[in-house]
Amino acid sequence: MRYLLWRAGTLILTLWSAITLNFLLPRLMPGNPAQVMLAKFKGKGNMGPQAIHAIQVMLGISHVNLFQQYLQYWVEIFHWNFGVSYTYFPYSVTSQINQALPWTLILIGVTTVLSFLIGTGLGILSAWRRGSRLDIVITSIFTFASSFPYFWFAMIAVFVLAFTTNVFPDSGGYASQMVPSFSFPFIASAVYHSILPALTILVSSLGGWQLQMRNNMISALNEDYVLLARAKGLPERMLAISYAARNAILPSMTSFAMSLGFVVSGAILVELVFSYPGMGNLLYSAVSNEDFPLMQGIFLMIVVCVVVANFLADVLSVVLDPRIRRGGSGA
Amino acid sequence: MTSTFAILKPFWRNKLSRVGLIILAIMVLTAIFAPMIAPYSPNNTTFPSMLGPSYAHWLGTTQAGQDVLSELIYGSRQSLVVGFAAGIAATLVGLVIGLISGYLTGLVDDILSYFINVFLVIPGLPLMIIVAAYAPVHGSLLIIFVITVTGWAWGARVLRAQVTTLRSRDYVAAARFAGEGIFRIIFREIMPNMISLVAASFLGAAVSAILGAAGLEFLGLGDPSINSWGTMLYWAENSGALLEGQWAWLFAPGFLIAVLGTALVLINFAVDEMANPRLRRRG
Numbered sequence: 001m002r003y004l005l006w007r008a009g010t011l012i013l014t015l016w017s018a019i020t021l022n023f024l025l026p027r028l029m030p031g032n033p034a035q036v037m038l039a040k041f042k043g044k045g046n047m048g049p050q051a052i053h054a055i056q057v058m059l060g061i062s063h064v065n066l067f068q069q070y071l072q073y074w075v076e077i078f079h080w081n082f083g084v085s086y087t088y089f090p091y092s093v094t095s096q097i098n099q100a101l102p103w104t105l106i107l108i109g110v111t112t113v114l115s116f117l118i119g120t121g122l123g124i125l126s127a128w129r130r131g132s133r134l135d136i137v138i139t140s141i142f143t144f145a146s147s148f149p150y151f152w153f154a155m156i157a158v159f160v161l162a163f164t165t166n167v168f169p170d171s172g173g174y175a176s177q178m179v180p181s182f183s184f185p186f187i188a189s190a191v192y193h194s195i196l197p198a199l200t201i202l203v204s205s206l207g208g209w210q211l212q213m214r215n216n217m218i219s220a221l222n223e224d225y226v227l228l229a230r231a232k233g234l235p236e237r238m239l240a241i242s243y244a245a246r247n248a249i250l251p252s253m254t255s256f257a258m259s260l261g262f263v264v265s266g267a268i269l270v271e272l273v274f275s276y277p278g279m280g281n282l283l284y285s286a287v288s289n290e291d292f293p294l295m296q297g298i299f300l301m302i303v304v305c306v307v308v309a310n311f312l313a314d315v316l317s318v319v320l321d322p323r324i325r326r327g328g329s330g331a
Numbered sequence: 332m333t334s335t336f337a338i339l340k341p342f343w344r345n346k347l348s349r350v351g352l353i354i355l356a357i358m359v360l361t362a363i364f365a366p367m368i369a370p371y372s373p374n375n376t377t378f379p380s381m382l383g384p385s386y387a388h389w390l391g392t393t394q395a396g397q398d399v400l401s402e403l404i405y406g407s408r409q410s411l412v413v414g415f416a417a418g419i420a421a422t423l424v425g426l427v428i429g430l431i432s433g434y435l436t437g438l439v440d441d442i443l444s445y446f447i448n449v450f451l452v453i454p455g456l457p458l459m460i461i462v463a464a465y466a467p468v469h470g471s472l473l474i475i476f477v478i479t480v481t482g483w484a485w486g487a488r489v490l491r492a493q494v495t496t497l498r499s500r501d502y503v504a505a506a507r508f509a510g511e512g513i514f515r516i517i518f519r520e521i522m523p524n525m526i527s528l529v530a531a532s533f534l535g536a537a538v539s540a541i542l543g544a545a546g547l548e549f550l551g552l553g554d555p556s557i558n559s560w561g562t563m564l565y566w567a568e569n570s571g572a573l574l575e576g577q578w579a580w581l582f583a584p585g586f587l588i589a590v591l592g593t594a595l596v597l598i599n600f601a602v603d604e605m606a607n608p609r610l611r612r613r614g
Binding site for chain 1: 454457458461542549581582
């Protein structure tokens with residue numbers, strides 16, 4: 001319990017510093033991004049005084065001192081008010097994020113879970129059959145695949161499977177003539193559009209899980225308790241699954257919980273290649289249009305999700321691993 | 332000379348890392364001798380644009396009429412230098428912070444560990460993109476800086492964990508009683524015993540630096556006028572290389588980035604074996 005309280009304290013501290021970093025970044029940069037931003041907005045037509053105020057507070061244009069700006073910044077954050085997007089003008093940053101978030105959560109969420117399950121399974125298999133042809137094939141393919149620039153792999157996949165052979169659509173999250181709704185044809189179209197991006201993410205991310213699990217499992221297989229279990233004559237399958245893998249999977253579980261936090265940031269480059277309507281693409285369009293309010297809002301969302309997921313990962317490892325529970329604030 | 336060979340021996344003995352070493356050596360030599368190897372100058376824009384692969388242009392030409400193969404050969408310089416510079420910088424920062432935080436207990440450790448944790452948690456690519464987007468000048472130095480800022484924490488955490496276990500060893504206590512200063516103890520006594528971990532974190536940092544640099548340049552956050560593999564991908568994507576059938580322009584740079592990354596990962600297998608003898612094949 002003391003450990004969890006201590007972790008919760010770190011969670012709040014981390015959140016605070018990440019949000020503060022988000023506050024400081026545009027203010028520390030030379031060239032005053034905020035002035036540039038406001039000048040750009042002038043050409044966009046009428047904005048409510050409230051919207052102007054929000055932008056001033058978020059990007060640091062006001063004439064009050066830094067500390068007061070910082071307080072105002074927190075007030076805006078608690079109101080979930082990140083100002084108005086420059087690129088999608090009359091719309092607020094929050095509405096843009098709300099629109100993009102479900103796409104990313106579903107696509108990246110599902111692929112992250114799948115990738116963890118398949119990769120870890122293959123890791124167990126290749127550690128268990130270490131040195132066999134199967135192990136060498138799996139390990140070397142994934143070693144190569146995980147050092148791809150995955151956006152590059154995605155472009156090749158688009159070229160071969162969408163552009164030349166037309167098996168899959170080449171871009172977008174759904175057929176362009178459709179209007180988003182909860183009808184069967186729309187969902188079917190969305191699923192169909194997500195297969196290719198999902199596949200490319202899977203191919204490039206499986207390797208990490210496989211390698212991590214393989215290494216941990218090899219270490220676990222060398223432990224004395226595995227030797228003892230083998231000496232007792234337990235069946236090999238039981239040895240692999242309930243003795244070695246069960247202990248070796250702990251670090252993978254922690255990374256898995258952490259990677260769920262990264263889901264929100266989306267696969268920026270893959271979404272860009274597929275013009276997928278998710279968070280990654282939104283961040284890219286924010287960056288390429290120098291849309292600082294949108295950038296800040298997205299980064300804030302990402303950071304909050306990641307920090308919370310990180311905390312959950314800690315909780316999970318306490319639940320799964322009694323050694324940490326007893327170790328107090330050690331870890 | 333013999334001592335250099337002695338260092339290289341474990342890398343050569345492991346078959347996987349031997350392959351990695353050979354690939355890396357070929358790439359470094361290509362980068363050094365680029366002017367002799369490349370068939371044309373990368374700045375020569377006099378060729379017809381968007382030619383497919385042919386005998387005169389093995390990988391075709393770009394939209395601006397440059398020879399892709401020559402660009403690729405010259406581009407290896409920039410990609411190798413940025414990748415390694417960022418890898419080294421991130422490892423150095425991680426090394427200093429990790430070692431000091433692991434050796435010292437109390438407030439200094441708490442503060443440094445806290446920084447390590449914050450930077451571990453913030454996702455790398457979004458942070459890189461944001462910092463690069465705010466920056467007024469875009470270029471290789473910015474990319475190295477951004478990758479260093481976002482990439483040092485992994486190494487720091489691993490090294491810190493190792494130092495906390497070495498801290499209580501007898502030889503460290505002996506050094507302390509002999510009156511050695513803390514920096515001497517940390518960097519002369521402890522660090523040599525974890526050199527394989529340092530090497531592993533360097534290789535890891537270099538791989539992510541190479542991929543990170545390629546990603547940033549692909550997004551157009553590098554200097555698009557510099558010739559590197561990442562900017563080649565940027566230009567190829569933005570001039571619709573695939574739609575025009577000039578697939579080689581897009582395929583080749585990404586493939587070489589993947590090969591370079593793989594080479595470093597392969598070399599890392601030998602380092603892993605040194606650090607963890609259990610991974611070594613029995614018999």
